[in-house]
Amino acid sequence: MKAVSIKEGIYWVGGIDWNLRSFHGYSTQRGSTYNAYLIVDEKITLIDTVKGYLADEMISRISSVIDPSSIDYIVSNHVEMDHSGALPKMMEIAKNATIITCASGEKGLRAHYKKDWNFKVVKSGDKLELGKRSLEFLLTPMVHWPDNMVCYMPQEKILFSNDSFGQHLASSERFDDEYPIDIVIEEARKYYANIVLPYGMQVQKELEAAKGLDIGMIATSHGIIWRKHIPEILSLYADWASNRTSKKAVIVYDSMWKSTEAMASRIKSAFEAKGYVIRFLHLEHNHISDVMTEIMDAEYICVGSPTLNNNMLPTVAAFLAYMKGLAPKGRKAIAFGSFGWGGQSIGLVKSELELAGCEVVAEIKQQFVPSTDELDNIEKTVQEII
Numbered sequence: 227m228k229a230v231s232i233k234e235g236i237y238w239v240g241g242i243d244w245n246l247r248s249f250h251g252y253s254t255q256r257g258s259t260y261n262a263y264l265i266v267d268e269k270i271t272l273i274d275t276v277k278g279y280l281a282d283e284m285i286s287r288i289s290s291v292i293d294p295s296s297i298d299y300i301v302s303n304h305v306e307m308d309h310s311g312a313l314p315k316m317m318e319i320a321k322n323a324t325i326i327t328c329a330s331g332e333k334g335l336r337a338h339y340k341k342d343w344n345f346k347v348v349k350s351g352d353k354l355e356l357g358k359r360s361l362e363f364l365l366t367p368m369v370h371w372p373d374n375m376v377c378y379m380p381q382e383k384i385l386f387s388n389d390s391f392g393q394h395l396a397s398s399e400r401f402d403d404e405y406p407i408d409i410v411i412e413e414a415r416k417y418y419a420n421i422v423l424p425y426g427m428q429v430q431k432e433l434e435a436a437k438g439l440d441i442g443m444i445a446t447s448h449g450i451i452w453r454k455h456i457p458e459i460l461s462l463y464a465d466w467a468s469n470r471t472s473k474k475a476v477i478v479y480d481s482m483w484k485s486t487e488a489m490a491s492r493i494k495s496a497f498e499a500k501g502y503v504i505r506f507l508h509l510e511h512n513h514i515s516d517v518m519t520e521i522m523d524a525e526y527i528c529v530g531s532p533t534l535n536n537n538m539l540p541t542v543a544a545f546l547a548y549m550k551g552l553a554p555k556g557r558k559a560i561a562f563g564s565f566g567w568g569g570q571s572i573g574l575v576k577s578e579l580e581l582a583g584c585e586v587v588a589e590i591k592q593q594f595v596p597s598t599d600e601l602d603n604i605e606k607t608v609q610e611i612i
């Protein structure tokens with residue numbers, strides 16, 4: 227397999243997983259790539275690696291340019307195994323290479339791989355001379371692990387941004403001016419909603435630091451490389467990190483005998499009457515990671531479940547557990563559902579919404595099948611609350 231030149235002497239040498247459909251619970255309907263970059267200078271440098279099972283693909287791309295045993299430095303911007311999984315194999319080949327990483331990167335790599343490799347620890351502001359070019363490091367802790375960092379090459383104006391600005395998107399094209407940009411942005415949005423969302427404050431710090439850089443290319447560790455639409459993706463990240471919501475309501479539910487669905491439908495009508503943009507998402511037909519993408523700019527989250535065996539439906543429980551981890555801040559919420567005799571699901575949904583950080587503005591219960599009058603009443607109640 228061949229390396230792809232992205233600038234003179236700099237190559238994309240990553241791996242493509244066309245068939246990836248789940249990234250620990252995040253549905254990756256377009257696959258993904260793990261981007262590694264090779265810099266051929268006086269010091270031959272590899273930035274990040276790939277998932278373990280794609281090591282041979284990466285090594286064959288590197289071998290199309292240089293002998294992989296001649297690599298001097300391997301920069302590890304992030305410990306997570308989608309970027310470090312091929313490191314053990316790479317270090318067996320490039321036996322004299324030094325791993326450049328931050329202090330928590332070294333700690334994480336040692337804990338993962340139990341190897342006594344050569345490490346050089348860097349901190350924000352440190353510079354690594356490669357020959358004609360250099361790398362400057364900026365630590366970006368918790369975007370989205372403690373060890374995250376990015377590096378900038380001033381001579382070529384490239385920001386090697388690791389997970390930031392990435393997208394799960396498998397493609398033969400490498401650049402944002404070669405691929406339909408709407409799809410790239412859609413996947414970047416989904417990536418932010420499902421990976422980066424809890425870390426808005428840290429993203430804002432990263433964007434502030436990036437303001438001082440003259441960026442001509444953002445070489446991400448997933449998906450497409452940005453070179454044409456850099457202002458757009460920086461501006462979108464600033465918007466997403468600001469936690470701005472719009473006049474939008476996401477109604478997400480599951481139903482046993484369509485009573486909760488009938489309630490969901492009337493809640494939808496109430497928001498429509500008030501001019502809200504609606505997303506109406508049945509959990510049997512919508513993946514929780516796609517629901518999260520819709521929640522990113524929603525003012526209201528309405529979650530419905532009937533009661534099953536004193537509990538909520540497992541689909542709703544899975545969604546709420548997932549959303550609680552991603553913790554969208556400052557949303558208003560409505561818990562609703564039908565029940566036969568116990569009715570515990572609605573209280574459980576409410577308490578999970580509260581644990582996720584939502585302000586629950588209504589709890590709506592309905593015993594058995596709602597009549598037309600009862601549905602009218604639900605719609606009226608929700609309109610009054612809005």
Ligand code: FEO
Pocket residue numbers: 304306308309370371389447448
């Ligand atoms: Fe792409 Fe946090 O790993």
